[in-house]
Amino acid sequence: MVILLTIVTCGIYYFYWFYQTTKELTEYSEDYRLSPGLSIALTIVTCGFYQIYWWYRIADIFISAQQKAKYPRLNDNKILFVVLTLFGLDIINMAILQSDMNQLWEKADQTIPNQAADFDDWTDY
Secondary structure, X not given: OHHHHHHHOOOHHHHHHHHHHHHHHHHHHOOOOOOHHHHHHHHHHOOOOHHHHHHHHHHHHHHHHHHHOOOOOOOOOHXXXXXXXXXXXXXXXXXXXXXXXXXXXXXXXXXXXXXXXXXXXXXXX
16 A cells, blocks of 8 residues: 555655654654654755665664564564665565554554553552
């Protein structure tokens, strides 16, 4: 879907996805090495060269998010993301990362209700 939306919107959706992905992964993993707004600004100012660093770092942050969710580590896609970015294939990176994130969020959603049940304040009364 991210590929389709990026093509239909002539690349505008890419920046929205870029911002949201950075925000969600940094907040969930509590790894604030990337700032969503600053990442977009640096990408624009550097004519896209910052994206090479961003793809490498976001893959690293995704690994941290997987560890936090106690999700089995999928693949370390850092090098793949950098190589595809160098060839201008960021759209493929988007699809890979979005698919991996969807799997992670499903796993994280399954663990949250169980944790909430253990934290019931009313059971003490």
